[in-house]
Amino acid sequence: MPSSPVDTCILVVDDDRANRLVLEKRLGKHGYQIETAPSGDEAMKLLEEAWGDPRRKAPDVVVLDIMMPGIDGYEVLRRIRKKKSSHELPVIMATARDSSEDVVAALQDGANDYVTKPIDVGVLLARMQTHLALRDAHLALRNAQQTLIRAARRESIGFLAAGMAHEIRNPFAQIRMGLDSLGKNEAIKDDERAVETLARLDTALDRADEVVRKVMQFSAAEQLDLKPHDLPPLIDSILATMKSGMDSAGIRLETDFARDLPEVLLDHEEFPIALNNVLRNAVQAMPDGGTLTVRVEPQTLEAVPDAGAGRSGTHLRVGEEVVAIVVEDSGPGFPHGRLDAIFEPFFTTKPPGESTGLGLTVARNLVELHGGMLTAENRSPEAGLRVTIYLKSPDSFRTSV
Ligand SMILES: Nc1ncnc2c1ncn2[C@@H]1O[C@H](COP(=O)(O)OP(=O)(O)OP(=O)(O)O)[C@@H](O)[C@H]1O
Ligand SMILES: [Mg+2]
Known part of the structure; x- marks a missing residue:
């Protein structure tokens, strides 16, 4: 399902209060839900809490400053990637202009993208939307794959069951014939215990036959004539x-x-x-x-x-x-x-x-x-x-x- 701004939560991590306020206001204007954290520690705390509480909406994308006191943006990124892949939670790094080493290191550590400071909100929005669309496509693909795997498994189990049921029916028919002819045997007719045993075998065979018949009903009906x-x-x-x-x-x-x-x-x-x-x-x-x-x-x-x-x-x-x-x-x-x-x-x-x-x-x-x-x-x-x-x-x- 494509993400719409009202359903999308952006976490802005920056130690500079003015930067946080600007992004909060300008992204908020486009309808996004915004959460902010003033440090890497606070960001991790907020994320862990949101991931641990199914009733709470967890951030869909993180805009992450690199240079921060305490744990820096690289470390936050590494900790996020231990829990969520880049397909699950896009992270966009905010780096100082002209620091290409920063960018390369962050991308190697699993950042999805970067923007340079001061942040051009238009550029940030465009990049964010691209990564959210990619995330949604990835999720849809994974769901489709799981559905296919389930369908294939069900089909192969049905196929196996039908094959087994067919194979079992022949020996069953032979056992039935054997039981019938034993039942008619004069020597056995007077042996009470033997007659009882035969009756029990007959009932057990009926039951086994019934299971086989139903399994065949279950697996034979794949092609209906509607x-x-x-x-x-x-x-x-x-x-x-x-x-x-x-x-x-x-x-x-x-x-x-x-x-x-x-x-x-x-x-x-x-x-x-x-x-x-x-x-x-x-x-x-x-x-x-x-x-x-x-x-x-x-x-x-x-x-x-x-x-x-x-x-x-x-x-x-x-x-x-x-x-x-x-x-x-x-x-x-x-x-x-x-x-x-x-x-x-x-x-x-x-x-x-x-x-x-x-x-x-x-x-x-x-x-x-x-x-x-x-x-x-x-x-x-x-x-x-x-x-x-x-x-x-x-x-x-x-x-x-
Ligand atoms: N109308 C009903 N009222 C109460 N319980 C029901 C009713 N229909 C089904 N059930 C419950 O669901 C169970 C499973 O039903 P299902 O028809 O799959 O198997 P079954 O009737 O036990 O055996 P089978 O249909 O193979 O002879 C039943 O054993 C019963 O516990
Ligand atoms: Mg029933």
């Missing part, structure tokens, strides 16, 4: 598959689909997996009955919650037109701390052997691949969890792609 679809029939068809489970648990279903819903772009094979995982969690959260509410409505996105407050990564922005699928249950909600934990792979609070803890990880990945966002929040004052899938409205999709 087409416009009507959400209500799709949601109804998923709910229909859950009807008998809901009836036997005593769960009441309420649906409310807005009339003016636009079609949304989704992959007809993959998206239902995400929705199914969210709905299944809601049903599982109410073993003794309750109410499951599913609403679908067009919205203008009002807020993007903090990452720690239970949302997936997202490219959606406040003010964007979205379609929200809101799933609410009347279960216990999630009282176990940070809500975004529920999206973590293998995180589960359900009994061992029953769940893989991959349901919402898969859902999150799929929703993100659709360009959407998944959020979870505890309902209040009612009990229960509200999970919302936001999908881009087709119009907003067209303008941003």
Whole structure:
């Protein structure tokens, strides 16, 4: 983000009070925030305090006099460079005219630039702006590089997981055949312990198979086939598959689909997996009955919650037109701390052997691949969890792609 003067803090270090006042006044006139220090010690104290306090704005650039009593400008520069590189904190030295050795020494010690005294404020401003722009470009480049590294890592892990899952499926199939044929073996049929062991192996294999299936879902969906679809029939068809489970648990279903819903772009094979995982969690959260509410409505996105407050990564922005699928249950909600934990792979609070803890990880990945966002929040004052899938409205999709 380019620095604007009001967001930019300049630290002026000079033992001469008149020099400090002139710079403070003239740079201040351009809208910059100015801090001043009358000595090298004071400058270091001010910088250390600002760096140690995340709520405080630290200087973005330092204008540093060389000749000062106590620690001089060179020493201040060396101390600054132990903590901040020239990309992070530009330092501009103020030197006496005609002292080229000073300039060379300072540049070798990590100064970004120099101005000669008496300082021409126009020149100082131009040099400062250049170095701030360079710093911002450097930061942007570093951020982009980190994003790329994360994406590459995620892709290679996905690739590895998919490869492993494929490899594991064949031996699993052979073990399954072996177990089946052992189960039919007359000699074993009468051995109670052997039959029990076989049943346990069968259950363990089911579970391992389920993990492999979900890992494959997670990594296979990189290429989606996005087409416009009507959400209500799709949601109804998923709910229909859950009807008998809901009836036997005593769960009441309420649906409310807005009339003016636009079609949304989704992959007809993959998206239902995400929705199914969210709905299944809601049903599982109410073993003794309750109410499951599913609403679908067009919205203008009002807020993007903090990452720690239970949302997936997202490219959606406040003010964007979205379609929200809101799933609410009347279960216990999630009282176990940070809500975004529920999206973590293998995180589960359900009994061992029953769940893989991959349901919402898969859902999150799929929703993100659709360009959407998944959020979870505890309902209040009612009990229960509200999970919302936001999908881009087709119009907003067209303008941003
Ligand atoms: N509607 C909900 N109410 C309360 N807690 C929930 C709800 N949905 C998810 N959770 C919590 O989030 C955890 C992770 O959910 P996720 O769907 O990823 O895995 P799971 O349901 O445990 O296992 P799987 O979906 O793989 O069978 C759950 O174990 C539960 O603690
Ligand atoms: Mg689940």
